[in-house]
Amino acid sequence: MGKNLTQKILSSHLVSGDLNNGNEIAIRIDQTLTQDATGTMAYLQFEAMNLSRVQTECSVSYIDHNTLQSGFENADDHAFLQSAAARFGAYFSRPGNGICHQVHLERFAKPGKTLLGSDSHTPTAGGMGMLAMGAGGLDVAVAMGGGAFYLPTPKVLRVWLTGQLSQWVSAKDIILEILRTLTVKGGVGKIIEYAGPGVQTLTVPERSTITNMGAELGATSSIFPSDEQTQRFLEAQGRGEDYVPLAADSDAVYDEEIKIDLSLLVPLIAQPHSPDNVVPVSELSSTAVQQVAIGSCTNSSYQDLMRVSQILKGKRVHPNVSLVISPGSRQVLSMLASNGSLTDLLDSGARLLESTCGPCIGMGQSPVSKGVSVRTFNRNFLGRSGTQDASVFLASPEVAAACALTGFITDPRTLEQSTMVEFPKQFRIDDSMILPPGDPDTPIRRGPNIQPLPIAPALNDSLDLPVILKLGNNITTDDIMPAGSKILPLRSNIPAIAEFVFHKIDPDFASKAKAQKQSIIVAGHNYGQGSSREHAALAPMYLGLRVVLAQSFARIHRANLINFGILPLTFVDEKDLDCLNPGMVLHITDLRQAIQTPEPFAITVDNASNPIMVKHDLTERQAKILLAGGLLNSTKQSV
Numbered sequence: 001m002g003k004n005l006t007q008k009i010l011s012s013h014l015v016s017g018d019l020n021n022g023n024e025i026a027i028r029i030d031q032t033l034t035q036d037a038t039g040t041m042a043y044l045q046f047e048a049m050n051l052s053r054v055q056t057e058c059s060v061s062y063i064d065h066n067t068l069q070s071g072f073e074n075a076d077d078h079a080f081l082q083s084a085a086a087r088f089g090a091y092f093s094r095p096g097n098g099i100c101h102q103v104h105l106e107r108f109a110k111p112g113k114t115l116l117g118s119d120s121h122t123p124t125a126g127g128m129g130m131l132a133m134g135a136g137g138l139d140v141a142v143a144m145g146g147g148a149f150y151l152p153t154p155k156v157l158r159v160w161l162t163g164q165l166s167q168w169v170s171a172k173d174i175i176l177e178i179l180r181t182l183t184v185k186g187g188v189g190k191i192i193e194y195a196g197p198g199v200q201t202l203t204v205p206e207r208s209t210i211t212n213m214g215a216e217l218g219a220t221s222s223i224f225p226s227d228e229q230t231q232r233f234l235e236a237q238g239r240g241e242d243y244v245p246l247a248a249d250s251d252a253v254y255d256e257e258i259k260i261d262l263s264l265l266v267p268l269i270a271q272p273h274s275p276d277n278v279v280p281v282s283e284l285s286s287t288a289v290q291q292v293a294i295g296s297c298t299n300s301s302y303q304d305l306m307r308v309s310q311i312l313k314g315k316r317v318h319p320n321v322s323l324v325i326s327p328g329s330r331q332v333l334s335m336l337a338s339n340g341s342l343t344d345l346l347d348s349g350a351r352l353l354e355s356t357c358g359p360c361i362g363m364g365q366s367p368v369s370k371g372v373s374v375r376t377f378n379r380n381f382l383g384r385s386g387t388q389d390a391s392v393f394l395a396s397p398e399v400a401a402a403c404a405l406t407g408f409i410t411d412p413r414t415l416e417q418s419t420m421v422e423f424p425k426q427f428r429i430d431d432s433m434i435l436p437p438g439d440p441d442t443p444i445r446r447g448p449n450i451q452p453l454p455i456a457p458a459l460n461d462s463l464d465l466p467v468i469l470k471l472g473n474n475i476t477t478d479d480i481m482p483a484g485s486k487i488l489p490l491r492s493n494i495p496a497i498a499e500f501v502f503h504k505i506d507p508d509f510a511s512k513a514k515a516q517k518q519s520i521i522v523a524g525h526n527y528g529q530g531s532s533r534e535h536a537a538l539a540p541m542y543l544g545l546r547v548v549l550a551q552s553f554a555r556i557h558r559a560n561l562i563n564f565g566i567l568p569l570t571f572v573d574e575k576d577l578d579c580l581n582p583g584m585v586l587h588i589t590d591l592r593q594a595i596q597t598p599e600p601f602a603i604t605v606d607n608a609s610n611p612i613m614v615k616h617d618l619t620e621r622q623a624k625i626l627l628a629g630g631l632l633n634s635t636k637q638s639v
């Protein structure tokens, strides 16, 4: 039986396990990327493993998220990351060089390789035929150290493309159509593989717009084959030698399939507040627009911005609209400048922003109160723009440019002129803002915002743990470790950020936890739902949290708890939660043995004669991590 593309890359990188749906496998990682919001922690974690140099083929540290905060914290983080990259053998992409995913595609991505990034849109590089996945910073740090990445064997969903896009319909409309069909949960546990004759009509940047927003489907990754389009892109980037052809076997088998005829698609738009709330643009034509934002890792390639400049050339942005443009990279910006298109954009009244994430991460350009903002980005969750009551719509650059001209949501098919963007034979290549790996003796620069990483203690055999907090259902990672402009700059300073743990629920939590030295939290169902925020495990661990006993856990947070040495336990009888209260002390004995056997075990409550029964559901690997005191310690022992 033939292999699909996913199976080919997974099997050529397999370290352990076998490729049966759901089985945990371990794969070798060829490349890693980090960005500044997650990178400081990843490099502190790498440093804590006492390794001298990264072991991957290439690791890149990008600065693209927080380039505009006031205060010294950002600058401290950037200086730390620059010196850490030099010392540990990683490339460093300086602030202003571009958004990590766009620059990675241009300068580093290679077909057939694996990429692990501490950013959820890492699958952007799937447009190059790479198996690219997002993960927590600690997983990326382990991969930088040569450790394997563990994942459940994904299902593979084939999207079979036929036909060709019509004028004014773009790659963004393809992924919006898939989101409309599959919803934001449709990709969970799956890799989405694109195939069919329609594939060859799409350039690599167009393919990457599609794989980028596979993250919004909840997919593990998305991937295109590597073909003539891939070769054309790599040659135009001066990297023709990185090309290898790659495709699924003709008799490959897939778990699921959907089919899309590209010629039937129309311009689409995602309405507030979810990327799958998709309708044809033409249905919203009476909606007034106050802001248009073009950019982000989804839609800020050279082709995207050239189309925008052609639409705006010789015209004026509507007086009621603020149009902001962030080119995806310095390469894109310099090409627009050298061919005169930048002048066309500026003459139209567009405002030029840095080549960074900018408004996508809420760094400036929040819309007016109750405003409508049309963005070429990938997410439109309530409040993400920084304006709680704004309505954010997601659309292609062509739709966004049309809206900027008319002041209303506008189907670009109503515009008179057409656009014609030639794929460049040669991109403008200048890697002077990518610093190569430096001297292993480079001193690490540590301003006051860079604090040593706390390491969990190995799991004790016997624990007396006071219940420090009793919580209900659906506690989010944001409840545990709030974010926001005051807290985010402290991301590389765990003692400082830990002061905010559970701040919204109990403002005195941090001081109470420190006074107890070791503690346990008891909670209802779905503990730790929401983002993959590692600090929601790391900061409580720093405060002495050793065990969370809940009715159930959210999957990623449970993995983060284990990674940071906190034992997740569940009740055998859920009702036992009712009899536990803050202040009680739970006694656990023979714990090291208990987590290495599958049977439930007993916990004594306040020395009462009736213990409660709990279970752990740990794999052998997870038990080993906990015994060592977390993934960092266990990696130090094994790498």
Ligand code: F3S
Pocket: 065, 099, 100, 101, 119, 121, 296, 297, 298, 356, 357, 360, 361, 378
């Ligand atoms: Fe940056 Fe937004 Fe992409 S924050 S990495 S441009 S999703």
